Amino acid sequence: MTRTYKDTIQVREGEELDQAKLHAFLLKHLSEAPAGELEIEQFGAGHSNLTYLLRIGDWEAVLRRPPHGPVAPKAHDMKREYTFLTSLSPVYQTAPKPYLYSDDETIVGSPFFMMERRKGIVLDSEFPKYVNYTPKMGRQISRLMVDKLVELHQVDYTKTGIMQLVKPDGFMHRQVEGWINRYERFKTDDIQGVVKLIRYLAENIPVSQKPTIIHYDYKLNNAMFSEDFRQVTGLFDWEMSTVGDPLADVGVAMSYWIQKDDDDLLKKGLGKPSVTVMDGFFTRDEFIEDYANKSGRDLSAINFYLTFAYFKLAVIGQQIYYRYKNGQTHDPRFAHFNSLVKNMVHQALRSIERK
CATH class of the missing domain: 3.90.1200.10 (Aminoglycoside phosphotransferase (APH), C-terminal lobe)
Incomplete structure (x- = not known):
C-alpha cells in the first residue's frame, strides 16, 4: 500500500507568516538556507505555541513562535526554550538541534526560534492507515x-x-x-x-x-x-x-x-x-x-x-x-x-x- 503519512497541514487562517519577510531573514541569517522559493506549512497538533515547517527545495527547518494574543507571564518563552535546547541537544540526541533565535517581532509578529527538522511518525488518535498494528x-x-x-x-x-x-x-x-x-x-x-x-x-x-x-x-x-x-x-x-x-x-x-x-x-x-x-x-x-x-x-x-x-x-x-x-x-x-x-x-x- 502506498504510504501517505503527512505530519503538516495548510497554515490555519489567521496564523499565516509573512513569506517575503521570513525568506529575506533566512537568506541573511541562516547560511544553510539555499536560494529558491520558500514554502510554509504548519504542524497541526498542539494547542499552545505555533509550529511551522519551512521548505526551500530539499532544505527544511522548523519555526516556533508563541500563540497570537496576550499570553500568561513567563509562558511561551522562545528564548528560554532555544537556550535550553542549545545546552541539551548535544547530550540528549532525541532533542532537536536549534539553529537561531530572534526577538525581531517584525519578521513573524513575535520572538521565534528555528530548529532542525526531524523525520518520522507522530502518533495521536490513530496510526497511519498503511501501518498493520499489532x-x-x-x-x-x-x-x-x-x-x-x-x-x-x-x-x-x-x-x-x-x-x-x-x-x-x-x-x-x-x-x-x-x-x-x-x-x-x-x-x-x-x-x-x-x-x-x-x-x-x-x-x-x-x-x-x-x-x-x-x-x-x-x-x-x-x-x-x-x-x-x-x-x-x-x-x-x-x-x-x-x-x-x-x-x-x-x-x-x-x-x-x-x-x-x-x-x-x-x-x-x-x-x-x-x-x-x-x-x-x-x-x-x-x-x-x-x-x-x-x-x-x-x-x-x-x-x-x-x-x-x-x-x-x-x-x-x-x-x-x-x-x-x-x-x-x-x-x-x-x-x-x-x-x-x-x-x-x-x-x-x-x-x-x-x-
Whole structure:
C-alpha cells in the first residue's frame, strides 16, 4: 500500500507568516538556507505555541513562535526554550538541534526560534492507515516512551548550560503555589470540588527526589518514531522543561496517558482518544512499574504527582479558555475548553484516592 503519512497541514487562517519577510531573514541569517522559493506549512497538533515547517527545495527547518494574543507571564518563552535546547541537544540526541533565535517581532509578529527538522511518525488518535498494528507494537512503543524518559532523567544537568536557567531547590513548592495562583488569575467559572483539590495540593507536597532534567510535557504526540516504531527519532515541545523532581515528569506523562478502561470524560477530553487505548499499550500502572524498575526510583507518592498533573492540565485549559472567552483568540477549537477544565478537575479529585 502506498504510504501517505503527512505530519503538516495548510497554515490555519489567521496564523499565516509573512513569506517575503521570513525568506529575506533566512537568506541573511541562516547560511544553510539555499536560494529558491520558500514554502510554509504548519504542524497541526498542539494547542499552545505555533509550529511551522519551512521548505526551500530539499532544505527544511522548523519555526516556533508563541500563540497570537496576550499570553500568561513567563509562558511561551522562545528564548528560554532555544537556550535550553542549545545546552541539551548535544547530550540528549532525541532533542532537536536549534539553529537561531530572534526577538525581531517584525519578521513573524513575535520572538521565534528555528530548529532542525526531524523525520518520522507522530502518533495521536490513530496510526497511519498503511501501518498493520499489532499489540506487540503497542508494547514496544510503550517501552520506548519509558526508556526515553528514564534516559532524560539520567542526563547530568550540572555539566550543561542548563544550570544557568534553573532553580531546583524548592521546585515542587513553587510549582504548586504557582499553578494555584495561575488558576485564580484566569478563573472564569465556579467548578465544584476545586477548593478541596487546591487545599489537598497545598497541604500534601511530598519530599522531592534528587532533581533531574524534566521535559514536563512528556506525551506520545510530542514524540516522533521511526517507520518500524523501534526508535524515537525526536522529542519536541521543550517549552516547560526545567530541572526538578523527576516524579513530576512521570505524573505529567501519566496525566496524558489514556488507557482502555478510562471513562469517556478522560478518553475524549480533547476529541478522539489516544492510540494508547489500543490493546498492547501499557496501562498507567504498567508504565509506572516499568519506570520504577528501570530508574530505581521510589514511586510510592505517585498519586500526588498525578493529581497535580491533572490540575496543571485544568489550569492550562483554563488559560486557553480565558483567552477565548475574552476575545483574545477566536480559534473554534477552544470554545468548549471550559468542559475540559471541569473534566480535569474531576480526574484530579479521583486520582487522590487512586490505588
